[in-house]
Amino acid sequence: MDPAYFWYEAGHMMLAPARAATDATRIAFKNPVNPLTHTPYGKAMAAGCELFERVTRRYGKPAFLLDETRVDGVPTPVYERVAWERPFCRLLHFDRAIADPDRPSDPKVLMVAPMSGHYATLLRGTVEAFLPNHEVYITDWADAREVPLVEGAFDLDTYIDYVIQMCRLLGPDVHVMAVCQPAVPVLAAISLMEAADDPCIPRSMTLMGGPIDTRRSPTAVNLVAQERGTEWFRRNCIVKVPPPNLGLWRDVYPGFYQLSGFMAMNLDRHISAHWEMFNHLVDDDGDSAEKHREFYDEYLAVMDLTAEFYLQTVETVFVSHALPKGEMTHRGRPVDPSAITRCAIMAVEGERDDISGVGQTLAALELTPNLPDDRKLYHLQARVGHYGVFNGSRFRAEVAPRIGAFMRAQEAKARGEAQGQRRRGPRAVAG
Template structure:
C-alpha cells in the first residue's frame, strides 16, 4: 500500500508538472514592471514544474580535466557489474599512470551521481572508478537478496576488478562495509587489498555525538521499521514483488528534517526567476534535479544497516560478522587509513568516522590520519568549495604518499 500510494501521487502530478514546465518555458521573460503578474506566474510554473520526484538516474555529465597542458575528455565505461551495481570507470585517453581510486557511493536513496563533484575533483590527479548502484525496483527477484554482506562483497569484487595497488574512498553510509571489506582482504592477504582507505563522514561508531538520524534509528525496534517503511515493488516494474525501502519515502524523511531550509530554497528560487537571476536559478535547479532523483533500497540492506550499524553498533563493539566470519579491523597492517569529518555535520556526528582509527590499531600512527573540516555540514565534506580547496589536497597527499 505504501508504494502504491507514493506512485499514485507521482502519477497524478507528473503530467501537471510537465505542463507547468512547458508553460513556464514558453512564456518569454518580461522586464517591464507593468507585467509583474506574468513574471510571477512564469516563476510559479517553473518552481512547480521542477519540484517533482523522479526515479531516473541523472547523467554524470563530467567536464574535461586538465592533465599537464592538455584538456582531456572523460569517457564512461562499465568494467564490471552484478545485478545490483555496475563498476563505472571514468576513462581518460592519456599515456600517464595515475593512482587508481574506487569511490564507494552510498546506497541511501540517491544515485551515485550525487557524488559528481567528488569525482570531478578527484579526476585531476587520479584514475577514478565508482560504484554505480542500481535502483532496486528494476532488479528482478531472480537476482536474489542484497543485504550488508552482499554490499561488502561487491566492494571486494570491485577492488579485485581494478587490480592490485588501488585505493578506496567511501562517502557516508558505506564506510562500515568498506572497512569490513578491507579488513577481510587484509586478513586473507588478498593481492588486491588497497594501499589506502579514505573514510568520509560515515557512521563507524554511531554512539559518538549522536545526531537526529542516530536517535531516530534507536527510537524504534527493528520490527517497526519493517512494518512502517518496507513495501513491495508493483507489478509494472522489473523488480515486481521485491521488498524495498522506497526512495521517495526516504527522501520525504530527509526533507522533513530540514523542511524550513527546503521551503526557503524554493521561495528564493521563485524570486530568482521573478527577478531574472538566471545564474542563481540554474544553480538551484541543478541541485534539486539531483536531490529529487531517488532510487529504492533493497529491504534486507536497509533493515540490516539500521540494526547492525545504528542500533547494535556491531563494528565498534567488535561483533560485526561477514558471512559468519568476524570482521577484524586490527588485521589491517598495510592499508593507510584517513578519516574525514565535517564540523557542522548534522547526519554523522564528530567522532563517528574517527573511531575507525582506533579500530585499525595494528597500523602505525604514521599510517593513520584525521581531518576535521571547519564550517561544513554533511554534503560539504565531499562536495563544494571546501571539499575542492581544503579537504581534497589532504586526501590527495595521503594517496600519493602510499602510491608506491
C-alpha cells in the same frame, strides 16, 4: 501491495495531465511574442508554473556529464566506461584520454558511493576534483525497484562481497574512498581481506563522514534508529514495489520515504529555497535559478534500497553497533579490524556534520591497533557539514588536496618498500 507506494505511483500518473498543462502555460508566458511575457504578471505566471512542474515531477537518475578534465593543465577528454557489472551495481571508470603515453601513471582510486537513497552522481563534485590527478572509478548502485526479483537478494553481506570483488579487479595499487554509509562495509571488506592475506589488499582507504561508531556524538539520525529499533523500521518502512516497475513485488525501503525524512528535518530551509527561486525567476536572475535547479535535480532524484540491505544496515550499524563492539560477522566469519596491518587509513570528518557526528569516523583509527601510526591520518575539516566533507569549495581547496597527498605518500612508501625488498633479495640468496 503496500497502499503508500501504490498511491505514490498513482499520484504521479494522475498529476501528469496537470504537469503537461502547466508546462504548456509556462512556455506560453516565456514566448517573446506574447505581450504579457515581460510584464510582472507574465513573469509570475511562468515562475509559478515552473515551480509547480518541478515540485510534482519524478526526478530520474542524473548523469555525471564529466566529459573533460585538465591533466597537467591540458584539456583532456573523459570517457565514462563500465569496468565491471553485477545485478545491483556497475563500476564506472572515468577513462582520461591522456595524449602522452610516457606520462607517469596517477594513483588509482575506487570511490564507493553511498547506497542510501541518492544516486552515485551525488559525488559528481568529488569525482571532478580527483580527475586531473587520479584514475577514478566509482560504484554506480542500482535502483532496487528496477532489479527483477529473479536476480535474487542484496544485503550487507553482498555489499561487502561486491567491494572485495572490485578491489581484486583493480589490484593492490588501488586506493579506496568510502563516503558516508559505505565506511562500515569498506572497513569490513578490507578487514576480511587482511585476515585472509589477500594479495589484492588496497594500498589505502579513506573514510569520509562514515558511521563507524554511532555511539560517539550521536546525531538525530542515530538516535531515531537507536530508540525505535530494527523491528519498527521493518513494520513501518518496508513496502513492495508496485507495477509497472521491473522490480515488481521486491521488498524495498523506498527512496521517497528517505527523501521525505530528510526534507522534514529542514522543511523551512527547503520552502525558503523554493520561494527564493520564484523571486529569482521573476527578477530574471537566471544564474541563481540555475543553481537551484542543479541542486534539486540531484537532491530530489532518489532510489529504492532492498529491504534486506536496509534492515541489516540499521541493525548492524545503528542499533547493535556490531563493528566497534567486535560482534560483526560476514557470512559467519568474524570481522576484525585489528587484522589490518598494511592498508593505510585516513579518516575525514566535518566539524558541523549533523548526520555522522564528530568522532564516529575517527573510531576506525582506534579499531586498527596493529596498523602502524605512520599509516594513519585524521583530518577534521572546519566549518563544514556532512556534504561539505566530500563536496563544495572547502572540499576542493582543503580536503581533496590532503587526501591526494595521503594517497601519493602511500604510493611513495610502497615504491620504497619494493626497492628495499629487491635490494635485500640478492643478499638473502647469497647468504
